[in-house]
Amino acid sequence: MTRLHPAIERVTDRVIDRSRKSRAAYLELMAIEGDRHRDRNVALPCSNLAHGFAAAGEDKDSIATRRGPNIGIISAYNDTISAHQPYGAYPPQMKVFAREVGATAQVAGATPAMCDGVTQGADGMELSLFSRDVIALAASVGLSHAMYDSVAMLGICDKIVPGLLIGGLRFGWLPTIFVPSGPMPSGIANKEKQKVRQLYAEGKATRAELLESESRSYHSAGTCTFYGTANSNQMMMEMMGLHLPGAAFIQPGTPLRQALTRAAVHRLAAITREGDDYRPLAQCVDEKAVVNAAVGLLATGGSTNHAIHIPAFARAAGVQIDWADLAELSHAVPLLSRVYPNGAGDVNHFHAAGGMGFVIRELLDAGLAHRDIVTVAADDLTAYGSEPWLDGENLAWREAGPSGDEAMLRPAANPFQADGGMRLVQGNLGRACFKTSAVDPERWEIEAPCRVFDDQVQVAKAFAAGELDRDVVVVVRFQGPRANGMPELHKLTPPLGVLQDRGYKVALVTDGRMSGASGKVPAAIHASPEALGDMSGNWGPLAYLRDGDVVRLSAVDGTLSTTADLAAREPATPPPAAQGMGRELFAMFRANADEAEKGGSAMLAMAGL
Template identity: 55%
Template sequence: MNTHPELLAITERIRQRSAVTRQRYLQGIEDAGKSNQSGRAQLGCTNLAHGYAAADPRDKIWLREQRKPNIAIVSAYNDMLSAHQPFQAFPEWIKQAAREAGATAQFAGGVPAMCDGVTQGQPGMELSLFSRDVIALSTAVALSHNMFDAVLCLGVCDKIVPGLLIGALSFGHLPTIFVPAGPMGTGLPNTEKAKIRQKFAAGEIGKEALLEAEEKSYHSAGTCTFYGTANSNQMLMEVMGLHLPGSAFVSPSTPLREALTREAARRVASITHLGGHHIPLGRVVNEEAIVNGIVGLLSTGGSTNHTLHLVAIARAAGIIIDWDDFDALSNIVPLLARVYPNGHADVNEFHMAGGMAFLIRELLGAGLLHAEVLTAMGQGLHHYTQTPLLHNDQVHWQAVPPDSGNATVLAPFATPFSPDGGLKVLNGNLGRSVIKVSAVKPEHRLIEAPAVVFDQQEDLIEAYKRGELERHFVAVLRFQGPRANGMPELHSLTPTLANLQDKGFNVALVTDGRMSGASGKVPSAIHITPEVLAGGPLGKVRDGDIIRLDSEAGTLTALVDEAEWALREAPIANLSANTHGSGRELFSTFRHAVTGAEQGAMSFGLDHTNP
């Protein structure tokens, strides 16, 4: 089928908008990779000797001769976080597979990996968004030794994959493949977990019962099974052609997961400039790939965090996108997946129903993905309509079955769950924001109610416990943007607001903070830009102002007389409690330098991103 004309038009607008910055980026990676020799050939003898002094004797000969590719392993391994614990075994598998392919591999560096599930509602959560940029910087440090001809990035969760990709794009002349670890097995159903959290928020059960439920939900190695940012990351890497096909949701500790990891090493070794088929990362991540990523996000009801991360990733490749691009694509991309919080299923059920291969095939057939893109597998996204299987301990790929294995979880294009992607941009006198409505019932998509203003999420929860919120209202939570406190996720508010909604009250959340991939059934206008600390008009809202949130019309408005609104000033914030403790004092430079949410909430400048 021909590519959808609106998809082509949106992509062309992005291309024109990015013409200067993209060319500047491409020229930079061309200059970096213009030598046909190994990167090691540019090192002096002292440099080189340092670079392989501790290498395995089997590898030293090849490293010294500089005729075989050397693969950098950049890993987010730590053994506290379930999603990253499986990476412990991967480097040795990769090194063995590289030798079999006539290459070498070295562990180039580790990057930090923090878990929002652990830090949720804690002071450490204020470092979470900035950890993405720390990871990008750490990736650049790992690759800066110029010892490498290709890269394998080992990461899964929220800020880790975007950070790895941003960092790797600064070495865009190197071929790069992302290697996931896969989700943990299905535990307590996510819908049951959500009900128990609501009961705890309402005081109906105690901490012991809540902890028991959480342990049944998060019970072993692997990614959390709901469709939050971590699993949205894996979807993105696949639809953008940066994984091996079908590898996103293969469970850890399975023969297929190990085989795919080994195959990733062999594949990346085959696409370096030392061979005949060079596929540099900076050429894979182009305008079409970014648009494909947005389409994948919308068609699956993925995490709203990617309205930040995809913007930052694109800018790292010299490509300028904004929220209007998401909104325009949402109008033409149907919702094809129902995975919690947009449904009852988890990612394991999504994978068993056909997963990424089925999704990509359906979108390609409808002309809603750019088909002839360069990927880690070569030219064309058709490679990603296949699923992997093991035969004689080797990975082979076969076409995905024609029908969904579970049409209540993964729908064909002909019968989507919704005709649009469920992500909207809201405009009005409160600024610009995004809202995810794929899990919001139609009767809750228009809310008009008095504002109740808070400066801390804890204050909202305490007001609820005191019985002060048993009414229709819009919670206005300000000073939650990246400059104010690092933009922590606020989805610990979800059980509280959901309880009030279940009682029949019309409630909504309006904030310059984040709600992440766990955004659910309560309408939430998030990422309001400019943020209050940067002079955003959300700071003008007073208790009792009528707020109209209309996700169908795409508006977010304080219904206040224009003359009065113009005279109002935002309050002076007391943010002293956000500046110290849990390492926050080390991140003051990030808070002062960070851009707005629609600009990717980036805390460092990129020379090629300013036209």
């Protein structure tokens, strides 16, 4: 057995020690709640039970007499998000699959599922991060009926999986499996899509041409095929053992996809308390599983959004991890894959080259991930180093084999780069994340006068007017959780990319988000404390910056600083709170949100987690 890498061991030990009290409190609560809800026929009066199975049809008698386990389905189905559209067909199928093994299944509840791709640059994006809290709350409402012995989570995209995991962890005595829907088939080449976006930003392509390009890229049911937050979610569920092995990137509507869903339902019936292989979610998601999620993120160059989501869902399990932990892991974990926007191919190419089975096997064999975690499928993570296939009509697993394309996927002994490409930068402008894996090393360091903006629309106008045609650090502030919900600032990528292509040294500093689609421009994102500051009235340092201040950003030495005397200034006046598109209804979330490094959550902060 390969010895664990010293850095992985050191960070894990630190996380365990830091989490000792909170993790013990969490496990104690789960044990108490699990005992209280051990038997729904005892915990719920007859009238309550009758309400719960009144519409269960042919499953009514089985649920009433507790003849077999009852699986609760939490679904994020809707028709607007391509990745979630396939979930509409899942519950009827899952009920049939459950009956095959003497179980039943009920849709316990639904959660919202919004798409940052639809809302990017629009008002709705300001609801995006807090939709994670809403999803966790909605999942909790569904599971609060206490009718279930295990849980199937149907969700795949950006805030949905972290939200479902947070909600599910507060019902951690229930075994839980995440059931993906898979990526859409590949569309046009990513370089072609990126080229049209930049041409449009320069006024050299029409809106009709841009829409045609985008429609050829995002063209059918399934997740978007670039390696952003949605597909990084699926990677993490594999690294934590919360999928069936290899389930992440099998396309919708295929026999293998349905076979994996069927197997997930059968497994949910087998791992309940009533059987001899009880695997509650609280036992599966521990400090080692959380570290594995971070390792997978770094090894694959995944979405920077998970620098916020990992601390958030870890808190829900009583585990405390921070950006310093991620940065130390990054120095030890090599980059094994280059998936667009970090490379040319998309997640379908990644999967065809060996995918998660290859990545997990390489990490385990190199001592870079914890093998000894409890997964939903096996007693450790070893089984996840394989890939699923259909042997005739039977679902089976086989060795992942060597990389099928070393331009996409490399072994740990020959990585794309020695570290995982996620750096912590800090200084008198606060702490922020810098994703180096998509940025050329010669651009990892910049020192230039800054230009300060309060939103991305102002940046676009300045770019169009030629005001940014120089070496510049673009600062976009008042974009944090407390200011406006921390939207993703995707609209910044094309114009800043154009400036960089014109030969200028360009960087972005923001307390907002940029996701896995941040691309080739160096960026310090999630700057914390945010410009608006905290509930005690302490402003963040970005609030004191002025146009022309020299800002230094370096992923080489981990610097985010300015030479300006910030202490001598008054903070800038933030924009007024936005109204419309429901944003006013989220004022409670904004007012109570904590900093990005803790997860940017109002719900977790108010719960004292």
